[in-house]
Amino acid sequence: MRLQGKTAIVTGGASGFGAGIVRKFVAEGAQVMIADLSEAMAQELRQEMGAHAIVAVANVAEGPSMSDMAEKAMQEWGHIDILVNNAGVTHLPAPMETISEEDFDLVFAVNCKSVYNTARHIVPLMKTRGEGAILNVASTAGVSPRPNLSWYNASKGWMNNATKGMAVELAPFGVRVNALNPVAGETPLLKSFMGEDTPEVRSKFLSTIPLGRFSTPEDMGSAACFLCSDEASMVTGVCMEVDGGRCI
Secondary structure (H helix, E strand, O other), X not given: OOOOOOEEEEEOOOOHHHHHHHHHHHHOOOEEEEEEOOHHHHHHHHHHHHHHEEEEEOOOOOHHHHHHHHHHHHHHHOOOOEEEEOOOOOOOOOOHHHOOHHHHHHHHHHHHXXXXXXXXXXXXXXXXXXXXXXXXEOOHHHOXXXXXXXXXXXXXXXXHHXXXXXXXXXXXXXXXXXXXXXXXXXXXXXXXXXXXXOHHHHHHHHOOOOOOOOEOHHHHHHHHHHHHOHHHOOOOOOEEEEOOOOOO
């Protein structure tokens, strides 16, 4: 029970990597808020998690929505120990100059502005308490970019840099900030990364991962649990690659 007594918010927590993190956190004793745009999916996971989880319908790209999310967590728990900025989107693979402005804006609103929005409303609460852990779910795309995903790559590189800057600034207040850099995984976003989901395309992607498989929600849950637990009390500013060796 490595997170016994802890409270945690997981954005994009209803599916994919987020759901894997929620399940692991609950299994390790945390009280978890599943924050997601899809109320139906979030409620389905909450039922699975039982009394250890609550739901907030939240749009990470909108400041007022993040304010409401933080307020609900405080009303329920009185404090927030852990924040996982997991919500993310991508654009379909295409030459950089062909990506629409609408798709570009969406990628940066969900992948980058979300970190700003949660920081505005949750960092002050953690600074006041003098403790807290923030985890940003970035991507190997921010470390070793793939072609035709240029603006997604850039958004995740932004998140890695933001993680380090946040870690340095918040360390004196007892708040740790780390990131995960997963390789493509068996999540709803996989088809979007690949463009199409065929055995040939899967084989091409897997050929770039030395361990020979995609990442799983369980992989992310285990890594997130360590970085957000007291076992990692001396770890901050780390962008951990959970990628089967892709970035070597």
